[in-house]
Amino acid sequence: MAEQHQANICRHLKRAAEETPDALAVAVQKRLLTGRFRYQELNFAELDAESDRIARVLAEYGITRGMKVVLMVTPSLDFFALTFALFKAGVIPILVDPGMGIKNLRQCFAEAEPDAFIGIPKAHIARCLFGWGKASVRRLLTVGGSELFAKAFGGTSLKALLKADANSQSSHANNETPITHNMALLGSDEMAAILFTSGSTGTPKGVVYTHAMFEAQINVLKNDYGIVPGERDLATFPLFSLFGPALGMASIVPDMDASKPITANPDNLFAAIEQYQCSNMFVNPALIERLGQAGAASTEAKAHTLPSIRRVISAGAPATISSIARFSKMLKDGVEVLNSYGATESLPLAMIGSEQLLNTTDITDSGGGICVGKPVDGVDVAIIAITEDPITEWDEALRLPVGTIGEIVVKGPMVSHSYYHRASATEQAKIIDSADGPAEHSVRHRMGDLGYLDQHGQLWMCGRKAHRVEANRAGSIFDDEPYFSIPCERIFNTHPKVRRTALVGVEIRGETAPLLCVELEKGVELEKSESAVEHFYDELRAIGEKHRQTAGIADFLIHPDFPVDIRHNAKIFREKLAVWAQDSISE
Ligand SMILES: Nc1ncnc2c1ncn2[C@@H]1O[C@H](COP(=O)(O)OP(=O)(O)OP(=O)(O)O)[C@@H](O)[C@H]1O
Structure with a gap:
């Protein structure tokens, strides 16, 4: 169907580039040896043009639509331009968390069978040392570092490709039309990216993402979280930082190791918030803890506050009530930490503000589980009896009554349909729901988490099924x-x-x-x-x-x-x- 082949998350970037070309899209902080900060910036027009240019040079280099590409690039202007370029070109990025360990990474790459590997020099050295993607990778590209290094380890460098492109453009300067890039339009169910889970209950699994899932996530961020164009986000998690520009919001990336947030220097984050007057913060519970402690350690006379912040989004793991309470002391009255519940397979699913969460302490302390709030718009949460058996077909009779603990099962437009090359994991985790006919939301995901719904429709999480x-x-x-x-x-x-x-x-x-x-x-x-x-x-x-x-x-x-x-x-x-x-x- 023609109208189905219209999907590409980059259309939001294109629109922002047309409507607010000069507005800030990305800023990346670097702490210099002197202790001062340097910021590199791109506005929406520049990010759009740069990602167009990269999509074009990638195609010339042989990285083309439908290929799978490992992307191991630390958050930088290149990271943003490259990732949007891959999406524009219809190339499928494989995103892994380097913190998952060497053995898991090797397994991920073997399973995902990448056609190309794009990485910083460190990533290429590791690739060579551990033989990542050896069997399938045909194209190598280095981001950063010298051309000599790229030739020795990583095929060629992005810099060299862009330089060659600039030269060829100037030699064609007299031709009327510059070579532009046409954004690939995909079917809404076509694979757009592979994101690996963190593997806390076993080997990480590759989750197949579609542009329809990304669109659904953007809608939740707009409608349930209230993000509006022109906002500025302190982006501490690379994947979420990509949503910023797609929402017309600038992503401000602090100087930190995103795979080890607990090692972040709070001063860097505070300085970036101050510099750009960030209104939003996306942080995981480890950072909430770290920043809250740093804020509390400031002396009474110069207690640290974050007056520009209007919203804090916490996601990825349970945050403790005490760490949220400590962190919240830095926020203006009425500003909440929005705790999100979800998983790589489906995110976000439910949300609860810190004010309400603080009122659930007594229930949590007496064994009622952690309240993760009400499902976001469009998500249906069901609780089913605990079983290790696969369930092929959804049946409403599977739903357990309110207050009964069982496995959490979710349905909604941001819920993934399968794992990549993991038929048995897919069989274990997915339930076909034919009630909607062959519509796109007809797969329910078993979270592998246990919990119950209360009489107000709030979800309470009671730990992993495996635990x-x-x-x-x-x-x-x-x-x-x-x-x-x-x-x-x-x-x-x-x-x-x-x-x-x-x-x-x-x-x-x-x-x-x-x-x-x-x-x-x-x-x-x-x-x-x-x-x-x-x-x-x-x-x-x-x-x-x-x-x-x-x-x-x-x-x-x-x-x-x-x-x-x-x-x-x-x-x-x-x-x-x-x-x-x-x-x-x-x-
Ligand atoms: N707000 C939250 N409160 C409690 N637990 C949460 C919250 N957010 C996420 N989680 C936990 O994190 C899980 C999702 O994590 P992620 O997708 O990174 O993979 P993982 O479960 O850690 O790894 P794997 O599935 O490979 O074992 C959820 O299923 C849940 O157990």
Whole structure:
């Protein structure tokens, strides 16, 4: 159908370039050795023209529509121009989080079978060292670094391609029409990008994105989050930073390692906000924690405030209520942190403002899970019984009643339909919903998360499905109900000496029992005294006995420093802790 082949997220960039050509589209901060900051900028007209030019030179270099390309370029003006160029050309970027580790990266590249690899010199060195994409990559392009390096490691450089293009343009200067680039128009269900999940419950999976999904995300950001053209966003997450220009909003990129937000220097971020009077901030919970601490550490006389910020969007992992409360002290009265719930496969799905979230503390502390708010416009959330079996066809009878914990299943225009080259993962996670006929929104996604809906239509998250503990220990009070990670952990986290906890299952004399791993607050030292540890465990036991969700949890172990994901510093690798706990009790 002709009208279906109209999709390309870049049409928003084109429109912004026509309507507000001189308005700022991107600014990238660099902290110099002197401690001063340098900013490089592009306006909408420049970003549009530059991405057109790159799309054209890529095509001449042999990177063309339908090809899959690994993009490992740090946020920079080139990153923005290149990514929009790839979309304009109908080339499929493969986006991975370098923080996921060498082994996972190799697996991602093997699975995605890229035709080309575009990266900074460091990425090319790693590609050569670890043989990434060796079997499929035919075109190499280096961004930054010298031409000599590019020749040795990375085929050619973007700079060289653009220089050759400029030369050929000037030699044709007398010809009337400059060579322009025609934006590829794709079917709304055609693959537009492959984004890998972070792999916190196993190997990362490549999620197939379409332009229709990107369009849906842009609509949510406009309608549910209220973003308007002309805003300025402190963009700390590369993928989200691309939405800025598509929304007519400038992306201000601070000098930080986006794959390790916890290492960011708060001064850089504060300076970028100040310089551009940012109205929006997109931050993950790790940064909320880091910036909140930095703000609180400022002396009373010069307490740090962020008066230009009108909206903070937090996403990617659960943020703790205490870190949001601390961070919010820097914001003007009435400015909220909007906590978003979603996953690479479907984002954003639900949202709750910090004011409302603070009122849910008591329920969370007594085992009710984390409130992630009401579904955004167009999203249907259903809760189904927990099962590891695939479900091929959606049936309304699968819906569990309000208040019952089960697996969260979502449907909506931003919900992905499949994983790339992962038939069995797709089968496990997707349910065909033929009620709508062969329409584009006919796939429901199983989140692999557990939760329930309350009578107000709010969604409560109760941890990952893979992290529930099905105990069969004799004397277990709820034989037929599993222990759910987040509800249990948040109950124990109320102990003042506890920083965080992680529930795991261990085998004791052939039976599965729940065990709670505990990380202590900074400065609390108990391990030296056996009796102090026993007393602490008794206190935890007493807390657990007060709640039905934790009844029967009697085993505890103190762990010095939980293994967590680099990006969020929040997703606890409970699988690793389970192995550690089993080894510890078996010693
Ligand atoms: N606001 C939130 N509150 C609680 N949990 C959240 C929130 N936002 C995201 N999450 C968690 O993060 C998950 C999505 O993360 P992501 O897409 O990065 O992949 P992953 O689940 O970490 O990796 P993998 O699927 O490969 O194991 C959600 O399914 C949920 O468990």
